[in-house]
Amino acid sequence: MKRLIVFGNLVKDSLDTITRGPIKYHVWMGVLTFIMLVGIYCYSIQFEEGLGATGMTDRVSWGLYISNFTFLVGVAAAAVVLVLPTYLFKDIDFKRAVLIGEGLAVAALLMCLMFIVADMGGPDVLWHVMPGIGVFNFPDSMLTWDIIALNGYLIINISIPFYILFRHYQDKIANPKVYIPGAMISMLWAVGIHLVTAFLYQGLQARPFWNNALLGPRFLASAFAAGPALIILILGIIRAYTPFSLEDTTFKKISLVVTGAAIINLIMLLSELFKEFYLLTHHSESAYYLFFGIGDKKALLPWIWSAISMNVLGTILLTYRKTRNNFKTLFFACSILFIAIWIEKGFGLIIPGFIPGPYGKIAEYTPTGIEIGVTLGIWAMGAFIFTILARVTINIEIGRLRYKKKE
């Protein structure tokens, strides 16, 4: 009973916190709300007309939504790289970053689920997939594994930070015996969600571009580069605009993780390129289309080459200690790496899987305005949720938000 009262107070205080703030904060939230509304409007058109309102066709049947979904699974999984050292090696200064990282995971996962729902042809019958009242084709369908993995990860990533914050809110110390096992599970689970998501594509013998044993590991490598890169950027913003103090070492440690992952990612990219192009086979056509275009169909060329050059540049900047330890170049490297991997894991992975089609037909894909609107709306929603979570977290952590017992 007492806990419920505390919880009620926490909700009330959090609402207070998130509705009040400096003018910049309000403008930010206002802009996000506007984009979300545009997204909702676009989705209503799509709901009415069907998925024909998007650029997808029978030839390229997954597009921007699934691309973003795939990428964001990686971002969500990246929270783990912060969890691992913090909870296991009791690295205090990292712990503050972890809460932010887990908040990011929650926001990313919610975006993932939103993208999946936006991609469904029959959102009104989605209950068919709920275990219990629908038919859950487990363990045959990798999509059911993914549903379990994502939702499980979401629950873990909500409950651990919630427990810690809830204790801190009451001015108590969080018991490591409670959250360390949770962190352990979360760690394994993070690897799991990304592998399972990769298996979603990797298992299909119909699409040789995906049907490749390196896909899963490469997903992990790129996720562990893009996710922490985003976290560095966000922590940078938080440090600049809030009283939440973060040590320089935090950034340096996370940037080491990003560097390692980015290098491994590049090595794997090299290995893939070698396999596809050393001796061209029929199965290399998708890769050929992606990197060089086939005939006059070259829609992905500017994307993938800018992604690769950004990827290489970002990795080089991170590898040199001098540029890595300089915050300006670090932030620059992180942002181009993030964008590069967004392209690579989105456009560069999902769309060429469908091109050429099973009978070699090449039909290109261009997202429509409505599709882009929905996508931006979902990203805005993710940012909105994350801002709320981060704001509450920061206020609890710096001690501004505390439970006051009634006299």
Place this chain on the structure above:
Amino acid sequence: MINKFNSFILLGCILCITLSCQRHEEKYHNITDKINALSKAYEGTSISSEAYIHVPTIEITEGAETFLIPERKGQITSYACTECHTQPLKEMQSSSSSKKAHWDIKINHANQNTMECITCHNSSDMDNLKSLTGKSIDFNRSYQLCSQCHSGQFKDWKGGAHGKSAGGWSSPRAALTCVNCHNPHKPHIAPRWPVRYNTQKIKERD
């Protein structure tokens, strides 16, 4: 450390169990094995295709195959031929008073050295066809005439690899006979235009 190890084992066990719970019973290595195994006990189905044979048929037996083919004589407008061909052919050709018949038929079947009217038609017995050796062949069984040269096609037709079904897939088996598709006087099937053109596909690919 021990805890960690245990949790790995536990996770592994769970994984193994779920994977082994596959509800499939893959009994056959491939489809050929499946067909062979299942058709051993085949005793026929209750489904009949009788309702889909829309033309009068006759039953024929050729080698191991027995099936139905469309009856032909009833479909020829002025059968029996002897209703017109009351006189021997020679006399009909010579008498300039009588109307010309069959003048529009041009034979475009093999070359002139091989095929002419009387290769198949019997001038002394107009109501029947005749084989190369002069044996009489009923109009209903004209395939016997064709099979003299087209033995490959005949074999495929008997088996079902050439020609077209005249009913459904189930028994009784009914097949169109040669002359239902090929005009015996010019058996080549004429080129034509496709019946449709998909404008959406063009859009999709641009």
Place this chain on the structure above:
Amino acid sequence: MSNTKKWFSLNLGNKKKEQSSSCGCGSTTGGCNSNNASAAIGEEKHKDGFDQVFDVKMDRRTAFKQLTASLMIGAGAVSTSCSVTSGDESKEKAQIDWEEQFKGNYKLMTDDEKKATVERLSRSYQLRTGKTVDISSRNAEEDVLFGYAFNISKCQGSMDCVNACVEENNQDRNSQMQYIRIHEMMDGQGFKFNEADDNYYHEVPAEGHFYMGTQCFHCDNPPCTKVCPVQATWQEEDGLVVIDYDWCIGCRYCMAACPYDGRRFNWTEPEIKEEKINKNQHYLGNRPRKKGVMEKCTFCVQRSREGQNPACVDACPTGARTFGNLLDPDSTIRWVLENKKVFRLKEELGTEPKFWYYMD
């Protein structure tokens, strides 16, 4: 309906009408037999939803509790069903919409449940258009495994099969959806699908070309059914790979998994003129679809389960297409398999298609 209903149904107080003639085939031909002729197999008790998969009984109340979550989503059905003030017909329509929205997976329905949903669908069609359709729920017959053979040397690319298929299977005319593709290939080049044209318009057969038709191959080891998260697509006992259009959630995973381009998606609401609709339907076959669901060739289940050939086989002017029962040693399809040099596409993928190609 069976007594052990596992689905919450909203009874708006109108008694189920006695609808002896609701299937609309009239009394003259006894055409209802398609419903009555449900086969002997599949007689054993099937279960719905969760029970179907994990064999766990579910309390009706918990089922309802969980269902309420999806009620919000099913608001369309709710709003129509709440208009109790309007006439009997709209009440009945609402009742049908409600029951259809929350029915189970067809694959796991009992024969009675199958019959009930088919009755609801044809009644709903009657209420909406005033016309009657004959929807069958006939099950797979024992000792039947359908297979198909295609003679490459006979096909001349006239596309009669495509037209017949579209008309038979009520495909969307707007997007010109077609299950069959006829690929025009160059002689002497082998099977170069990427250089083949499947949308030609010139006199056929074109000099120096041959034609090869593709459609759903009804694989014996289908990747599409395995990946479906809700078992909305599966292989029937007679080998047909079918889809429950009402259970499909439209994730298009099956489409990504199909190596043969056999599946089609309804990107927009399908449009067919009422008078063009083929009224002889099967639940798993050619009944009209809605937007956002998958569909594909079913070997014309509404025809083949009655003993008829698929529409493409009957329409082919050159006899390039053979259809039959693979288990019948005397069938023509078996003769083709045993006596001709047959092959299948992408055999190395292990999908075991039941669609063979051969040449004279």
